[in-house]
Amino acid sequence: MTADQAFRLASEGTALLWRGDFQNARQLLQAMARRVDRKPRKPAATPRDAFNQHRLAQSQRARTLGMLLIPVDAGHVIPLRRAPDVTAACSQAHGEAAEAYVMSLRELLGLIGAYEWRRNGVEIPALGARIHPHYGVFSPVRGEYVDLVAKAPLPTALKTDSTAFDIGTGTGVLSAVLAKRGIARVVATDQDMRALACARDNVERLGIAAQVEVIEADLFPARRAPLVVCNPPWLPGRPSSPLEYAVYDPDSRMLRGFLAGLTAHLAPGGEGWLILSDFAEHLGLRAPDELAGLIAAAGLKVVGRLDARPRHPKAMDRSDPLYPARSKEVTTLWRLAAT
Structure with missing residues (x-):
């Protein structure tokens, strides 16, 4: 079968189960990817149109390339020539496998x-x-938001109660930064089981388990703190995969929930740190004044802000269909207090 034939069948929704050499399967997947990426895109009238076209193209790309399947035996063993040992990688992601199965080579x-x-x-x-x-x-590869938390001035209320909350901790990176800054007790929350396990693993690796407690909670713990930090997903929208929950916040649920509940969980004189990019505003996904309205409606005021420009490669890639918005993006740490 040629790459053109495989691409046509996959585009029509036909799955292909590969039985030959594993490295040849990788070459076929690369050839199919080149054909997907060769398709021309219509010019977008607005940044929002460009974003929607980009998401649609990415979704179609993933669906087409996901049609190339390979067999996997029990114990996560691939019965193909020149196949790598993927037992550890698959076990970490999916647990043990008592029966044979098939999976997407792309996955x-x-x-x-x-x-x-x-x-x-x-x-x-x-x-x-x-x-x-x-x-x-989600991997903390966008270092600018971490640097903002590392250098923002700490609230004076921490001198009497050295406690902070890290809402939606993910890998636990911000909890670790707060602990390194000398905060005696950090409570890190998340709802996702993978995130909770990941944060606990990192806390142990870094030797800060005595400072950082990782708990399952929907946003806030049932107490107050002088510092409450949250880095919610930056884009309002529906995630299409589990990993995208770190990027897309349906109906801005987490952002709205954090702001609405912040005053009830701030100790007197405390601050809430909201770390958020304005990428959504540049894409037309969030109105320019929406965030200010949410802050005011929650009984909060802005007492300071720190800004950072993105450093990731896509921000400088003029061939990226979202470059006009990416080139203007600013990530801000908003220092919020009760009015």
């Missing part, structure tokens, strides 16, 4: 990449250490 390569991220870790300059993201937990 498998993602599992292998996630396994390497977890094994090698991501260097965090603000920590002088590495954070090890688990499969399905």
Whole structure:
């Protein structure tokens, strides 16, 4: 079968179960990807149209390339020539496998990449250490938001109660930064089981388990603190995969919930730190004055802000269909207090 034939069948919704050499399967997947990326895109009238076209194209790309399947025996063993040992990568992502199954080659390569991220870790300059993201937990590769938390002035109320909350902790990176800054007790919350396991693993690796407590909670713990930090997903929208829950916040649920509940969980004189990009505003997904309205409606005021420009490669890639919005993006740490 040629790559053109495979691409046509996959585009029509026909799955292909590969039985030959594993490395040849990878070459076929690469050839199919080139054909997907060759399709021309219509010019977008607005940044929002460009974003919607981009998401649709990414979804169609994932669906088409996901049609190339490979067999996997019990114990996560691939019965193909020149196949790598993926037992550890698959076990970390999905647990044990008592029966044979098939899976998308594209997904498998993602599992292998996630396994390497977890094994090698991501260097965090603000920590002088590495954070090890688990499969399905967003990796802290956008370092500008971490740096903002590392340098923002701490509330004076911490002098009498050295406690902070990290809402939606993910990998636990912000909890680790707060602990390094000398906060005696950090309570990190999340609802996702993978995130909770990942944060606990990183807390243990960094030797800060005595300072950082990781608990399952929907946003806030049942108490107050002088500092409450939250880095919610930056884009209002519906996630299409578990990993995208770190990027897309349906109906801005987490953002709205954090702001609405903040005053009830702030100790007197305390601050809430909201770390948020304005990428959604530049894409037309959030009105320019919406955030200010949510802050005011929650009985909060802005007592300070720190801004950072993105440093990731896409922000400088003029061929990216979202470059006009990415080039204007600013990530802000909003220092909020009760009115």
